[in-house]
Structures are given as structure tokens and as C-alpha cells.
Amino acid sequence: MNNGLDSKIPGGPLEKKWSKHKFDSKLINPANRRKYEIVIVGSGLAGGAAAATLGELGYRVKCFCYQDSPRRAHSIAAQGGINAAKNYQNDGDSVFRLFYDTIKGGDFRSREANVYRLAEVSANIIDQCVAQGVPFAREYGGLLANRSFGGAQVSRTFYARGQTGQQLLLGVYAALSKQIAAGNVRMHPRTEMLDLVLVDGHAKGIVTRDMVTGEIASHAGDAVLLATGGYGNVFYLSTNAKGCNVTATYRAHKKGAYFANPCFTQIHPTCIPVTGEYQSKLTLMSESLRNDGRVWAPKAKGDKRPPAQIPEEERDYYLERKYPSFGNLAPRDISSRAAKEACDDGRGVGPGGLGVYLDFADAIKRLSEPVIRERYGNLFDMYHKITSEDAYKTPMRIYPAVHYTMGGLWVDYNLMSNVPGLHVLGEANFSDHGANRLGASALMQGLADGYFVIPATIGNYLATQTGKRPPPDHAEFKKAEEDVLARIKKLLNINGKRTVDSFHRELGLLMWDKCGMARNDAGLKEALNRIKEIREEFWVNVKAPGANEELNQALEKAGRVADFLEFGELMCLDALDRKESCGGHFREEHQTPDGEALRDDENFAYVSAWERTDGTPVQHKEPLVFENVHLAQRSYK
Amino acid sequence: MNFKLRVWRQENPKSEGRFANYEAPDIPSDASFLEMLDIVNEGLILKGDSPIAFDHDCREGICGMCSLVINGTPHGPEKATTTCQLYMRHFRDGQTIHIEPFRAKAFPVIRDLVVNRAAFDRIQQAGGFITARAGSAPDGNAVPIAKPAADLAMDAAACIGCGACVAACPNSSAMLFVGAKVSHLGLLPQGQPERMRRVLNMVKTMDNEGFGNCTNHYECEAVCPAEISVAFIARMNRDYAIASVRESVE
Structure with missing residues (x-):
């Protein structure tokens, strides 16, 4: 009943699978590695780490990113930290506990074997980063410091002030720079992948556009790795960078790669609320703030008093009330929904009533302002810049915002998609976070995939591919180049009356409304119709000025939004199919009497993998088998 | 708020650049500097003009992609702030704002405000x-x-x-x-x-x-x-x- 989806999970006991698999996998001997050309798209934690590591191993690597330098990939914006089962705190952590927390946090919609491997290599990641000079926070004794994060009762999160993603990415970038200097990696910045090329059914290269000159070029390889991040910008407003897009993975999907669980999106509970229509993006306030901040809303509806005038007994610390054992560190999906609930109930604060408070008064009283400043200074500064409010004096206002996408291209245990040769890493794949990702786990997964998983698994594919790399003037490349150019010409020639951004905003609002924090049958069906209408209008009425042969940011956006306009439909379709609530996917028809997500393990314990042939989406199901954890209703009470 | 902009326009690395004048009317004070440019660009596109090219990505002050010299100062007048984290409330209503690319021999201009x-x-x-x-x-x-x-x-x-x-x-x-x-x-x-x-x-x-x-x-x-x-x-x-x-x- 797996419709040809073979997850290739090795046999044997959970804790032995990865070692056994590594031993069973074929190797490429060092002298032969230089004969293989690996194409990597994306230079964040996953792509950059893979490029650096494969380069170091001796493969010939070509790496592509749309930014002007690999150091700018959006991994850089992750604030809070990276999880690892080091148990340096002696507080009861273990590989199995990190595995269990991640499976439970993902609401039992991820693969056991993948998640266990992630937990297993997590400790190596910290060692690797320390060796590279990542300046993690330390205690006075010189040892590594830890903090707590949502969904866990141990302190296993390593951090570098509020800039952990930046420091980890700079570590990756440094390793990558060394390989570029050594000639093992050729870096192509300001270059966008616009199509995947298959030869004899195998992914053997990509077609790119040079974003400065407009040149369309083909790059052939023995394998293609996509590490292109998530699709959160389908909502227009998100915490993603402006350039983040679904194009690489969606183009691959159109060439046959299955897209898994597209409806699993993460809405992060602590972001700065939206202020106006002109707004171009949302800014996250790290989840680590919930270590010391207390979340509350007024008890009374429509209470417009300033927070300082609302007495203690008229405040509802709703997370502490509803989830006493996890309190303010309840997982993201649950915290987000609780905020929405308070606001839907008319108890929201700030302009438009779409906000709740994150209050540090108690922590400042307990620990002093300098301590709080040392822990979160840069976050408080950032909040001040955006809102001109001083969070040391008055509580922050926060509201949930789109942050991460658990869905992505379907991959097997080797991180290879159903298209042979096409590997997918980091946020771009679907494999490890189920229906909800825990805080500080994205950095962990990106680096695990790039430093440790793909270097061990890619050899197995390559060993069967000797001599099969096509020349970049192969007919399939020529055809893909023609298709790419034709699409660009089409976009430029529409010359309609609406800007790309106006379509993107319209799509985003619709997705947020119908396929955001809460979804229902009627809303999703309505969205499916509306997306078609928006897309039809886009292709006759969008205005992308200028030419291809120049730096043309409007054209870049047009191509990406055109893909979002198709992808949004797939998301709604998947959300409609999943008639249960789990993790970030909350179907209003399926909830417990007290408003918690109601999973249906009998009917929906599967990965939903969508195939697209001739424009019609076809669903495949990979059943999820749990042999090591007991399926239970997720409770953080 | 309303602003007058004097913006460096340059088609490509080889062409000669020049300042061009634009009006930026009805800008919300809570808009960021780059959102102000987004609004101006929307207007330019609809008028059939070419939008102003500028580098940006994360828009939360960490990626280092945004640049711009604003009234003579890289990243503008606020201390310890990237251009993307600069808000229009820090400018005077009616003010003229000069916007140029980062200038240095080692940073050649690619287009408008985008440098290499x-x-x-x-x-x-x-x-x-x-x-x-x-x-x-x-x-x-x-x-x-x-x-x-x-x-x-x-x-x-x-x-x-x-x-x-x-x-x-x-x-x-x-x-x-x-x-x-x-x-x-x-x-x-x-x-x-x-x-x-x-x-x-x-x-x-x-x-x-x-x-x-x-x-x-x-x-x-x-x-x-x-x-x-x-x-x-x-x-x-x-x-x-x-x-x-x-x-x-x-």
C-alpha cells in the first residue's frame, strides 16, 4: 500500500540502523571521488555544509545561491539555538529522549528511523561547530552553556547569544570558503535554479539564470542536491527572507519529484504583530524568550488599558493555566493556537487586537535587568527598532506568524527523492519534523543532513552511476533551457496592470485566512477556487517590466510568485485530504472538547506524497510505522 | 509622511550613473526604509518606469545583504542599525533623502544601488x-x-x-x-x-x-x-x- 514509495529504512533495532546502514552503503574510493560532479542548490546550513564536506572528501562540487554571497542564506536569521543530546547538564537527556521529544513534538507524523538518526548525530554537530570556532555561549568555568526550548523538559539547546543561526552559518561559510579556495567547490552566487534536468529518469543537472546578466546556463552533474529551504513565503508575510521561494523544489516536483505533506506549516507564536498593509515581512522574537517571559492576555474582553494598569488578578497567563507542566514553553503549534484563541475571544491587545503580551517584569525582578540584557539584549534592541517600545519597561506584544515549513520534497532514508539522483536536504525535505517542528531543531537538521548524512549516503547512489554524467549540451538540457527562456519571455510580455507584489499579497492573505492557523473543509474548497482565479488573472494581467538580459528583480519575483500560485493549490489540496488535526495542521472539524488537536491515527498515520503528472496531482501514501514509541494524544498539561 | 528622494540610477557597471528625483507620498511612519522604496517601486512599475534596484533579503538586520548610503551615511542616521531596520519615523515629514550605493573601488556598482x-x-x-x-x-x-x-x-x-x-x-x-x-x-x-x-x-x-x-x-x-x-x-x-x-x- 506504499504505491512504490520505498523509504529504504534499514532493518534491525532503532539504535543500530544508522551504523549498520553506513556499513552496508557503497563507498567511492578517494581517488575516484574527483571524477564525480555534484550540483548543490542552496548554501545555507544544509547546502553549505554539504558543499564544504563533499568538497573536503574530494568530490567536485558546484554550489549555487541567489544571494550575493553564501554567507547570507536565511539560516543566518535563526536566533535561539541548536539542540543536541549531549546531556552536559546531567538533567536526564539522552539520544532517545531527544528522539522521543522530536517525534512527540511532531505529533507522530515523522519517521522514527530518520528522527533517531538526527538525535544520534546531534552531538557530533556541536563538536564540529566548536572545532570550527563557532563562539557558543559558555559558563564561567569555560564549559558550553545551555538553555531550554519549547517542547522539552531538559536544557539541551546550545546558543550564541540571539544569533545562533548566524554563527553556525558563518562556520559553514568558513568551511565552504576553504573548499572554494582549494578549488574543490565552484561557487555561483546571484544565480537562480529555474529547472531540474532529467536524463534517462535520473536527475543529472539544472538550468540556471545568472541574476546579473540574465544568462541561461546548464550545469550537468552526477547527482543534484536541493537545499533550498522552505516555502513559507507562499503566505507573502512570513519570517522568511524576501528571496525565499519554492521554485527549485516546485520545478523538481513538476519533473516528477513527490511533494510530501505540503500542508504542514509552522506558525511561530512569538513574532512582532502586523502593523500595516505596506508591511513586507514579519520579524520573529526568539522562542528562547519564553524561558523568562510570561505570556498573557487580559481576562476581560476589549480591555484597552495599558498593560501596566491591568492588575495581576485581571491577567490570564493562559499557557501557564492550560499547560501547567510545560507552561510558557509549550510547543509552537500549541502556543500559537492559544494566542489565536485569546484574540478570537476579543482579548487581543494592540492595534487591531491581534496580539498578546510577553512580559519580562517577573524575570527582571528575579534576575535583574543586566542579566536579562545579557541573555536577550539584541532581541530587545530589535524589538525596540521595529516598534519603538522598550520591552524592559513594558511587555512585548507578540502574535503568531508563518515561520517554517515541515513539508517538502519526499525523501528516503538516504535523503534521495523518488527521482534517482535528486537528493533533498534541510528544510526543503519533509523528513524529520512531522507535523510540527520543535524549537532549535531546524539548525540541527540542516547541519545533520549536510555534515553527516549526505556525505555517508551519496556514495551509494554514485557508485552505480560511473560514466553516466551527460554533457551540458545534451538535448535534455537544451530543451530545458528553451522552456525556461520561453517562460521568462511570456512573463515579460504580459505587460498587464498589476504588480507582482499585489498578486503575491492577495495569495498570501488568502492562504493565511484559509490555510493558516486553522483550516476547514469549506474554507479550503473556497481557497482552491480562488487560487485558480488569481493565477488566471496573473498570467494575463501581471506587469513585469524590463528585459531578461539585465539585473531584473521584478522578473525574479514574477517567476517565483508564478510557482507559489500553483504550489498554494497543492497545499490546500493536502490540507483538505488530511481530515484530522495534528501539529501545525488544525482542522476545525477535528478537535477535542477542550479545543486541542484531535489526531486520527487509524486513518491518517501516513506521509502524503503528491505526484504531479500532466498537471493533475495524484496522492501516494507512505504509512508511518511506530515500533519504538507509543502513539498517544500529545499532552503538555 | 511625504518625502522627496534623490536616488542614484545606473543601468549597468559600465554606464554612467546619475541622480534621479522621485516623490514618495503617503508613506506610513511605521514603514521601514526598504518598505518605503517598495512603495515607490510599485508606483514606478505601474507607470512603466524601471523600478530602483537595491539589495536586501532577510529584512531583520542579520544577513548583511542590504546596503545604501542614506544622506551621506551608510545604513542611514540611526546608530547600530541596518537599512532594513531603519524606520521612516526617524525622518522629518517633507525631508529630501539622498540614496546612493556603497561606494568603493573594490565594490563596483552592478545596477542602481546594487554593488558587488x-x-x-x-x-x-x-x-x-x-x-x-x-x-x-x-x-x-x-x-x-x-x-x-x-x-x-x-x-x-x-x-x-x-x-x-x-x-x-x-x-x-x-x-x-x-x-x-x-x-x-x-x-x-x-x-x-x-x-x-x-x-x-x-x-x-x-x-x-x-x-x-x-x-x-x-x-x-x-x-x-x-x-x-x-x-x-x-x-x-x-x-x-x-x-x-x-x-x-x-
């Missing part, structure tokens, strides 16, 4: 790393690092690589950028084996890329969004002097 900062990548490639092969690292706690050293390394590592230091310097020097990287890695025990080679190679590449020298204006520190201290330049110069002497002796 690949020279920074090449400096990094010359030695801005600690060699650590994946799989060969000792336990993270094997070498304790005193908190003050770790904190100072983090201060240096906070550099976002935007290049404002170069744009602000009368000599277009990149020494704050290079000093920060040399110090970050040189302060840590893991960075010692490559410390001398690193500083020599990075400084040499910096010179070859056409960046100028430091003559202690401290304009770089004044505009740095990450508040990198010029003390790191002094640290780099010390390392460089020691490394040069050792190189000549050995």
Missing part, C-alpha cells in the same frame, strides 16, 4: 576559517574556553559582512571587516594553528582587492550595524606584525 561585494568573499577564502574536517572533531567540552575570551570572540564574530565600514571609510579600508574575522578566530584556542598564516593571507588579499589602509578615522565603527570595535583592527595589526617578523625569521 565579492571581494569580501575572496578575503574570507584566503584564510578566514579554522580547518576542521567533519567527523574529526573532539568533544565540544574537551577544551574549556574562558567566558571573557568566548564573549570577546563573539563580539568580533557578530560582523554581518555588509561592507558599511568600507563605504564609510575615506580610504575605503576593509580593516574593520578583516580585523573582526582575524580576531574572532584568533581569540579561540581552535584558531591558533592557522593564526599567523591566516592574518598574513587575509591582509594580503585585502590589499590586492584594492581596499585602502586604516588611518584611524573610526568612521567604520561609527556606522557598523553590529557595533564591531576598532580595537579589533589594533589586534589584527599586532598579529600581522608578529606574523610578518616570524615569517622573515623562519
